[in-house]
Amino acid sequence: MDAFAAPRPQRVLPGFGLTLGYTMLYLCLLVLIPLSAVFIRSFGAGWLHFYEAATAPRVLASLRLSFGASMVAAVINSVFGTIIAWVLVRYTFPFKRAADAMVDLPFALPTAVAGIALTALYAPTGWLGRAFATFGVKVAFTPLGIVVALTFIGLPFVVRTLQPVIEDLDREVEQAAATLGASAFQTFRRVLLPVLWPPMLTGFALAFARAVGEYGSVIFIAGNMPKSTEIAPLLIVTKLEQFDYEGAAAIAVVMMVLSFTIMLGVNALQDWAVTRHGER
Amino acid sequence: MARRFLIGCALLFMALFLLIPLLTVFAEALAKGVAVYFAAITEPSALSAIELTLLVALVSVPLNLVFGIAAAWAIAKFNFRGKSTLITLIDLPFAVSPVIAGLMFILLFGANGWFGAFLRAHHIKVVFAVPGIVLATTFVTFPFIARELIPVMQAQGNADEETALSLGATGWQTFWRVTLPNIRWALLYGVLLCNARAMGEFGAVSVVSGRVRGVTATMPLHVEILYNDYNYTAAFAVASLLALLALLTLVGKSFLEWRQPELRRTGHARDRTARGNQ
Numbered sequence: 111m112d113a114f115a116a117p118r119p120q121r122v123l124p125g126f127g128l129t130l131g132y133t134m135l136y137l138c139l140l141v142l143i144p145l146s147a148v149f150i151r152s153f154g155a156g157w158l159h160f161y162e163a164a165t166a167p168r169v170l171a172s173l174r175l176s177f178g179a180s181m182v183a184a185v186i187n188s189v190f191g192t193i194i195a196w197v198l199v200r201y202t203f204p205f206k207r208a209a210d211a212m213v214d215l216p217f218a219l220p221t222a223v224a225g226i227a228l229t230a231l232y233a234p235t236g237w238l239g240r241a242f243a244t245f246g247v248k249v250a251f252t253p254l255g256i257v258v259a260l261t262f263i264g265l266p267f268v269v270r271t272l273q274p275v276i277e278d279l280d281r282e283v284e285q286a287a288a289t290l291g292a293s294a295f296q297t298f299r300r301v302l303l304p305v306l307w308p309p310m311l312t313g314f315a316l317a318f319a320r321a322v323g324e325y326g327s328v329i330f331i332a333g334n335m336p337k338s339t340e341i342a343p344l345l346i347v348t349k350l351e352q353f354d355y356e357g358a359a360a361i362a363v364v365m366m367v368l369s370f371t372i373m374l375g376v377n378a379l380q381d382w383a384v385t386r387h388g389e390r
Numbered sequence: 391m392a393r394r395f396l397i398g399c400a401l402l403f404m405a406l407f408l409l410i411p412l413l414t415v416f417a418e419a420l421a422k423g424v425a426v427y428f429a430a431i432t433e434p435s436a437l438s439a440i441e442l443t444l445l446v447a448l449v450s451v452p453l454n455l456v457f458g459i460a461a462a463w464a465i466a467k468f469n470f471r472g473k474s475t476l477i478t479l480i481d482l483p484f485a486v487s488p489v490i491a492g493l494m495f496i497l498l499f500g501a502n503g504w505f506g507a508f509l510r511a512h513h514i515k516v517v518f519a520v521p522g523i524v525l526a527t528t529f530v531t532f533p534f535i536a537r538e539l540i541p542v543m544q545a546q547g548n549a550d551e552e553t554a555l556s557l558g559a560t561g562w563q564t565f566w567r568v569t570l571p572n573i574r575w576a577l578l579y580g581v582l583l584c585n586a587r588a589m590g591e592f593g594a595v596s597v598v599s600g601r602v603r604g605v606t607a608t609m610p611l612h613v614e615i616l617y618n619d620y621n622y623t624a625a626f627a628v629a630s631l632l633a634l635l636a637l638l639t640l641v642g643k644s645f646l647e648w649r650q651p652e653l654r655r656t657g658h659a660r661d662r663t664a665r666g667n668q
Contacts, residue, residue, distance in 0.1 A: 122552050123467050124561035130464040133476070136457045140529055141482055144494035147504065151497045190403045197400040201393055209401070211644045215408050217583070218636035218643075220590025222610040223629040226617050227411040230418055230626075238410070262407050274654075294392055323487025326592035326610070330617065343489035347597060350493065355502055362490045369485070 148366075152359035163360035168336050169345060173364065176342040179253055180321035183260035188314045191268025192306065198269070199276040213269045216262055221326025228259055229330040251333030256341065259327040264317030271313035272306065279305065308383050315376040322369050415633045418626035430627035435604040439612035439628065442520070446595075446608060447588040450528040454584055455577075458535030463569075466543035467551070477540065483532040491529050492597025495522055518600030523608065526594035531587045535580035542576040542652070543569075575650040582646070586639040590632055 153160050163169065197203075198210050216224065232239045232249040242249050249255050279302075287297040325343040333339035340348075342365055349358035420427055430436060461480060465473060483491065497503050499516035509516060516522045550572065554564040570577075592610040599606045603615055609632055616625035647654045 122555060123548060123564075124555075125463060125565075126468045126470075129460040130468075130470070133457065133461040133464050136460075137476075137479060140525075140532060141479070144498055144529070145482070145486070147497045148490065148494055190399070193396055194400040194404065197397050201397055203397055203401075207644070209404060211640045212404060212408050214640055214643065215412060215636065218586050218590075218639040219412070220592060220610045220629075220632045220636070222592040222613050223415060223590070223632050223636075224411060226613065226625060226629060227414045227418075230622070231411060231414050237414070238406075258407075262411070265407060319485060323490065324593075325487065325489045325596075343487050343593065346487075346489050346493055350496060350597065353502065355497060355500070358493055359497060362487075362493055365487060366490065373485075 148359050148362050151355060152363040154359075155356045159356060160360050160363075163354075163357040164364045168340070169342075169361055169364075171337040172340050172342040172345045173361075173368070175253060175256070175338075175340070176322055176365070177368065179256040179341070180260055180318050180324075183257050183264055183321050184314045184318035186257070186261050187264045187268045187317045188310050191265055191313055191317075192272055192310055194265075195269045195272035195276055199273055213266050215266075216264075217266050221263070221324065222330075224262055225259065225327040225330035228255075228262060228327065232258060232331060250331050251339065253339060255331040255333070256328055256339065259331050260321040260324060263324050263327055264321050267316035267320060268310070268313030271309050271316065275306065275309045308380050311376055311380050311383070315373055319369055319373060322365065412633060415626055415630050418622060419630040421626075422623045426623055427627050427630075430624035431631060433624075435607070436612060436624075436628055438604045439607050439609045440631070442523070442607070443589050443609040445520070446524050446527050447585055449524050450531055450588045451581060451585050453528050454531055454535050455581060457532070458539050458580060459577075461536040462539035462543045462573075463565075465540050466546075467548055480536050481533050483529055488530055488591065488593030489597055491594040492526050494529070495525050495598050517598050518602075519606060522598035523595050523606065526598045527588050527591050530591050530594045531584045534584035534587065535577070538576050538580035538583070538653070539573060542573055545652070546572055575646055576653060579643070579646045579650075579653050582639055582642050586636065589635060 152163075194213065198206065198213075229250055230236050232242070232255055234240070234243055234248065234250065236250070239250055247254070249258060284297055284301055287301045288294075292300065323343060325341075325347075328341055329344055332341060332344070334344060342361055346358045346361050349355075349361065419430075431440075461476075464470075465477065496517055499505055499509060499522065501510070501517075503517070505516075516525070550568050551564050554568045555561075559567070589608075590610055591608075592614070595608055596611055596614070599608070599611055601607055601611050601615060603612070607615060609628055613625050613629045613632070616622075616628065
């Protein structure tokens with residue numbers, strides 16, 4: 111444990127060895143060893159098998175759907191989440207506190223409950239489904255239904271990331287812009303957006319990451335047809351039910367590597383945005 | 391003008407995605423009347439699902455509570471190399487799909503898993519049994535308490551504890567009488583969020599449970615079983631109990647945020663400051 115040795119020799123408080131040791135042990139047993147099992151098992155039948163399992167048409171279709179629908183949902187959340195955060199910080203209106211608390215509902219409501227509720231609403235016989243059907247739009251059991259579920263799941267990430275940033279904004283800068291003759295849109299575009307878009311990106315990334323792995327709220331509304339409405343996590347479950355452990359592990363590894371790469375990309379974009387903004 | 395438009399947009403979106411789905415749960419649950427509702431939630435397999443859900447939370451939450459306190463103590467009170475890596479690793483379960491969380495334990499303890507033969511030889515069932523459900527739930531809720539405690543303990547510093555020790559208190563006395571009272575709201579906050587997720591977890595538990603009605607079905611799984619049987623009213627009745635739990639969690643969360651406003655900043659935002667402060 112040399113890597114975790116303390117640089118300062120004199121420690122006043124007791125319990126460093128005990129607590130860090132317990133933390134490391136628990137982390138290894140519950141997280142690191144089980145996670146490494148997925149990676150090791152995915153290559154258990156050889157590289158070729160891994161490649162075949164990961165690039166089968168049905169697998170690729172499910173990955174495309176999972177990542178694509180998550181992307182769309184995260185974009186919707188970035189826009190409406192920012193508006194909700196703005197409204198909750200800047201304006202007063204009736205039931206504002208209740209509305210603020212409600213934002214966390216997707217964190218607190220079990221995903222299966224959200225799943226059946228959204229399905230009941232958006233199914234062709236459902237209250238909102240019927241309304242959409244009059245315009246010829248089918249929501250439940252189509253990719254659009256998946257987007258609805260993933261939007262529900264991701265909303266709090268964007269709102270909760272933006273709220274503290276908007277609270278810290280200096281209103282005088284906006285007022286100055288308005289005094290100098292900027293229109294509301296110009297103020298938004300030139301003054302607010304440069305500050306807001308890095309946290310919007312963070313919120314986007316968090317909502318996206320959560321959506322990619324989401325299972326419970328999606329499977330009820332999705333329809334689950336191979337190659338059209340079957341998400342990647344569901345395909346993992348299907349492979350497990352067929353005792354294809356290597357195939358399931360291979361999809362899991364591809365999912366994790368892909369989301370990790372996207373997160374790194376978003377982080378890099380964000381660092382770039384912050385430095386560029388700081389230099390101006 | 392812009393104000394009205396934005397408030398309208400925000401409220402419409404929230405109504406469509408949050409309020410109406412929530413109301414739907416209760417409306418569907420009570421669609422066939424109160425008698426059917428109560429029959430659905432007091433029927434034996436529903437009761438055993440409630441029992442199992444409580445049992446799982448009763449094991450998982452304390453496990454993560456002890457871990458959270460230990461991790462926060464080590465990370466907030468001491469300086470050591472690799473600290474920010476450790477914080478990242480603690481957050482790792484949040485980045486893993488619940489289905490992959492379940493998959494991990496199947497690969498370890500399933501019939502074809504690493505320890506499958508050993509477990510079979512000793513007649514121990516982990517996967518498709520209660521221990522697997524507990525493991526998967528504990529994994530999924532792993533970071534909740536630690537990530538609430540770390541920033542709060544970091545912000546409080548070591549001065550109180552050092553004073554207690556210099557006045558002759560033992561390490562345990564210092565922890566029980568000084569640290570614990572200081573972190574009680576953050577602790578409750580973490581436990582509340584951890585418990586909500588533990589009771590509501592679906593994906594990870596669904597993979598490891600085998601979904602045996604009345605034996606390895608937690609409440610969310612019981613909802614799924616009923617729903618797939620086209621027993622919608624009963625499914626929504628059990629779901630309404632989980633929705634009530636969610637509402638209670640939100641009320642508790644708002645109360646704790648009112649007691650200690652620092653808790654409001656999102657875990658992510660606080661995380662960044664936690665890492666920056668070391």
